Amino acid sequence: MAAIRVLQVFTIMNRGGAESMIMNYYRKIDRDKVQFDFLVHRKEKAAFDDEIESLGGKIYRFDAINPLFPGDYYNKLRVFFKEHQEYAVVHSHLNTFSCFPLKIAKEFNIPCRIAHAHIAIDDVSISSLFSQKESIKETFKKLIKLQLKKKVKKDATHLFSCGDKAGKWLFGSNVSFTTMNNAIDTEKFAYNALVAQEYKEEFDVQNRLVIGHVGRFASQKNHAFLLQIFAALVKEKSASDLVMIGDGPLKKVMEKEAKNLSIDSNVHFLGVRADVPELFQMFDVFVFPSFYEGLPVTLIEAQAAGIKVLASDSITKEVSLTDDIAFLSIDKPAEYWAKKILEIDAAKKNDNTEKIVKGNYDIVSNTQKIQEFYLEQVKA
Numbered sequence: 001m002a003a004i005r006v007l008q009v010f011t012i013m014n015r016g017g018a019e020s021m022i023m024n025y026y027r028k029i030d031r032d033k034v035q036f037d038f039l040v041h042r043k044e045k046a047a048f049d050d051e052i053e054s055l056g057g058k059i060y061r062f063d064a065i066n067p068l069f070p071g072d073y074y075n076k077l078r079v080f081f082k083e084h085q086e087y088a089v090v091h092s093h094l095n096t097f098s099c100f101p102l103k104i105a106k107e108f109n110i111p112c113r114i115a116h117a118h119i120a121i122d123d124v125s126i127s128s129l130f131s132q133k134e135s136i137k138e139t140f141k142k143l144i145k146l147q148l149k150k151k152v153k154k155d156a157t158h159l160f161s162c163g164d165k166a167g168k169w170l171f172g173s174n175v176s177f178t179t180m181n182n183a184i185d186t187e188k189f190a191y192n193a194l195v196a197q198e199y200k201e202e203f204d205v206q207n208r209l210v211i212g213h214v215g216r217f218a219s220q221k222n223h224a225f226l227l228q229i230f231a232a233l234v235k236e237k238s239a240s241d242l243v244m245i246g247d248g249p250l251k252k253v254m255e256k257e258a259k260n261l262s263i264d265s266n267v268h269f270l271g272v273r274a275d276v277p278e279l280f281q282m283f284d285v286f287v288f289p290s291f292y293e294g295l296p297v298t299l300i301e302a303q304a305a306g307i308k309v310l311a312s313d314s315i316t317k318e319v320s321l322t323d324d325i326a327f328l329s330i331d332k333p334a335e336y337w338a339k340k341i342l343e344i345d346a347a348k349k350n351d352n353t354e355k356i357v358k359g360n361y362d363i364v365s366n367t368q369k370i371q372e373f374y375l376e377q378v379k380a
Contacts, residue, residue, distance in 0.1 A: 003035040004378045007084075009092040009101050012042040013049060013059070014247070015272050016216055017297045018093050018118040021162070021182045023048055028185075028367040031056055034374050037087075039080075039101070041065055041094075047272050065100050067144055074104055081108040088112055088378050091160075095119055095170060096148040102155040112377035115156035116180070119294040120169035120316070121146070163295030165316035182297035183366035186356045188277045189304035191349045196281040203268065205282065209233075209240040209346065212283030212307065214276060214298045215290070217248030222289045222312070224257060225330060229287060231261040232338035242267045245279060280305040284346035288312065289330050289337070295319055304356050306349035310340060321359040322352045 013019050026036050037058040040046070049059055060080065065073050081087075081104060089112040090105040092098035098115040105113045149170055153159065159177035161167030167177040200206045211230060215221040223244070230242045244254075244267065251269065258264040273279060286302040288311040295316055302309050303322045311319070313327040320327075328337055356362055 003031060003033055004088065004374060005035050005037055005086050006089040006091055006374055007039055007087045008036050009039045009090065009094060009098070010041075011064075011094065012040050012044070013038060013046040013052065014216075015047050015276070017182065017294075018116075018162070019048060021297050022093065023051070024184055024363045025367050025370055026052070026055060026057070028363050029371050034371055047274075065094075065097055067097065067100075067148060070100055073100060077101060077104040078107070081105065081110070089374055090114065092116060093118060096144075096146075096152060099148055099151040099155065102152075106155040112158060112374075113156050114158045114160050115152045115170070117159075117161040117166040117170035117177070117294060119292065120165045121292050161294070162297075163316050163318045165318070166294035180370060181361050181366050182295050182300060183361050183363040184297060184300050184304060184356070186304050186353050186362045189280060189301050190351065190353050191306040192281055193349075195278050199278060199282040203241075203243070203282065205241045205243075207239065209237055209341075210282055210284045211240065211242045211341070212245075212280065212286045212302070213242070213288065214245045214301075215288070215296075216246050217251040217254060219250065220291055220293075222291050222330060223250060223254045225289050225334065226287060227254065227257050227261055227263065227267070228334035229289065229337040229341075230267065231263050232334045233341055234263055234266055236338060236342060240266060243270060243279065243283065244268065245270050245273055245276060247272050277301070277305075280307065283307045285310065285341050285344055287337070287341070288315070289328075290315060291330070299325065300356065300361050303352050306352055308344045308346055310337065310344075321361065322350065322355045324350060324352065 008022055010019060035056055038052060039060045039062065041062050041064050043061050052059060062076060087110060090101065090110050091114040092101050093116045095118055102113045102115060153171055159171050160180045161177050162182050163179060171177050213226060217223060233240050255269055258267045280301060286307045286309045288299060290312050291314065293315045295318055299309055299311060299319045303324050306324065309325040311325060311327050312330050328340060
């Protein structure tokens, strides 16, 4: 019997949290039984594309969705589903934008239509329109998303979420949904002293305090504040480095900001990397001051590597699986965050493997569950 094909719907398969999560599942799933294909909404090639195709997946590229005028997108999607009738499962990871592909999937009577929540966005207030934390453009994007989320449940047959906070934000506090954990390959991230030494030597950061961050350069991640924290830290401990992994629209802005703060010689902008598990090994403290998140997989990975984590208290506490994570308010000044970093005993790396597995964030058992779910939908 041929493998069933599941259509995974994303914006683009770069190394973001949701994308990395689904790739973790894809690598471990029995591809003789379940195969993933990907419908993406960017024409350019992405970081995971080669691996997807090597694992037997197909990639279909569409233009970006225009949420104000979706008619052209609907027509193209109707042509797609008419030509591709092999999908019994459409699994959309577009958050509020999931309402668009799921509407047409319903038209074509696709029996399993999953809307998957990956993020919890702060509500927009009048004061936020005049706040300097985010641009007016970003605020109005939020307003559109807040309107669209009312439509997401309408055409979905199943509601999934990375965690409690994201699910309640997208679907409503009184709506039941299935949590599909942002599971990781725990063994890959477990602390390895030899790899740590090798990478510290490669980046010439031996005997220095290495602050790590992984995340797309977008306003949500609050990189400007991260740089302020690091600038305050360097004043107290000059032998410190900040390693930032990721790409995005604000990367050049943050490179300029690092120069303005006179910390650019201590800040390493590494871009998108394939060796993230190895890079984690050289971090001493992982700092993550996001304005909002769903359930960030990077914080699970950091804990698996035994790194001490300081995260924004706006992030769901579901991510707290070990004693190595603490939460601080982003309303506290940068100097306060820097002080807290200096209080951490970063030299001691705990083996958190058992805690990650016990917390149900190891990929092996989670993959079995989702595989069984997909197979049941086809039988039904």
